[in-house]
Amino acid sequence: MRRQLLERCLRGVRSYYTYSHEPFHPLKRAPAWKTAEEAVSVVKSGDVVFVHGAAATPLRLVAALTEHGKSNGLKDITVCHIHTEGPALYTNPDCKGIFRSNSFFLGANCRTAVNEGRADYVPIFLSEIPLLFHRGIINIDVALVQVSPPDKHGFCSLGTSVDCARAAVQNAKHIIGQVNPCMPRTFGDGLIHKSHFDAMVDGLANLPEHKPRPRSDVENKIGSLIAENLVVNGATLQMGIGNIPDAVLASLGNHKDLGIHSEMFSDGVVDLVEAGCVTNTHKTFHPGKIVSSFIVGTRKLFNFVDNNPFVVMCDVSVVNSIPVISQNPKVTAINSCIEVDLTGQVVSDSIGTRMYSGVGGQVDFIRGAAVGRDGEGKPILAMPSTTSKGESKIVPFLKQGGGVVTTRAHLHYLVTEWGIAYLFGKNLRQRAHELIRIAHPDHREELEKAAYERLHCMPSSDA
Secondary structure (H helix, E strand, O other): OHHHHHHHHHOOOOOOOOOOOOOOOOOOOOOEEOOHHHHHOOOOOOOEEEEOOEOOOOHHHHHHHHHHHHHOOOOOEEEEEOOEOOOOHHHOHHHEOOEEEEEOOOOHHHHHHHHOOOOEEOOOEHHHHHHHHHOOOOOOOEEEEEEOOOOOOOEEEOOOEOOOHHHHHHHOOEEEEEEOOOOOOOEEOOEEEHHHOOEEEEOOOOOOOOOOOOOOHHHHHHHHHHHHHOOOOOOEEEEOOOHHHHHHHHOOOOOOOEEEEOOEEOHHHHHHHHOOOEOOOOOOOOOOOEEEOEEOOOHHHHHHHOOOOOEEEOOHHHHOOHHHHOOOOOEEEEEEOOEEEOOOOEEOOEEOOEEOOOOEOHHHHHHHHHOOOOOOOEEEEEOOOEOOOOOEOEEOOOOOOOOEEEOOOOOOEEEEOOEEEEOOOOOHHHHHHHHHHOOOHHHHHHHHHHHHHHHOOOOOOOO
8 A cells, every 4th residue: 555655656646645654644544453473474585674672672573573484484584673672582593594683772682693693783873773764775674663552643652762763664665563552652753643554463561671770889989970070950961771870860869950851761860850850941952841762661661751741752863963962051971881991992882892782872972962052061971990800991902892982082071980080182191091090999000001001101190
């Protein structure tokens, strides 16, 4: 039906109901309600299948897709996605040759397959993933998404993950929706009229939850250092995922008039809203509202965003646009990293050659904060000073194969439990001094010797 309407337009046969890729636009057609097995039977060998990510992962459709490929002898199906929750069944060893995952950001469920060579990873800024679909670099045959039930006007919501899913449904040849009453209905760019679906599947199930891990004393110390020294009243916050951003949020209970403009957020933001700390009063882009692209958390978070006009979920190409981010006041971007060398090169997506996560939105927001129109932005990266084995995470040289996500020119603030290093405008000698100062004391002497060997001079704070 979608192709027929498009062909009519191309032939010049126009009617009021000419085809539109815009998901907001109601079409004169109705989706077919099918079982998950019937719906995914459209997938054939060689197809590219998009899978909705994070808490919106359509697990019923994923299971049906995997079984369909295995039982029908299909081959060479590419499954593309950002990080997904639940078991990524199509990455199992018995699916080799049938499916090949292509991740734009690695979740834990795909790391083994990528590092064993059975799956792929695309280094890409989160803001640019939609361009892959819009420019036809990746042509999606079938999109599997999870949505809320249609409202009285026929509109479903992409709910917890608008991110790159909106671009996927705009460009997919065939769209299958797992309709789940547990999916929050969110405001913003994530609405899709039911007439754009080729098939709908009953999918009542609890969304995958991402419960926070207990925070260590080191993580709490880093959180308090950032909150007390770098976050000011009226700041617009972006937080990545993980215990350190969560520790910052937990330390902001005495702040006022904070705003949220972040590619994602989790339960900690709900606590700040309930405490009256988040008002979004001073924001320029969507003032008075939280702006995000996807959420990861617990049922508490899902209930908070459900039918809540205080939260606007937008296409990630908008949320993570550097010119858009930079409009907001006092942009404070807080992200984690894995390893930093003495010149300020930052590894964030791998541990040596072992792929771990992805580029994500770190650089988008670091740049947005750095070039903020008011000149008061703070691009912050944070990490414990040592690994769980006691090895220094501030190193003379990066591990072989380590992925430099944030360059030495991008890094302004680095925070460990030992303090805050400010590197903007510092030369290599000064940078080494600042970084050694916040390294673990057990490693500082060794780092000083390594810095001298590398730079042929002693690290120093002198200009």
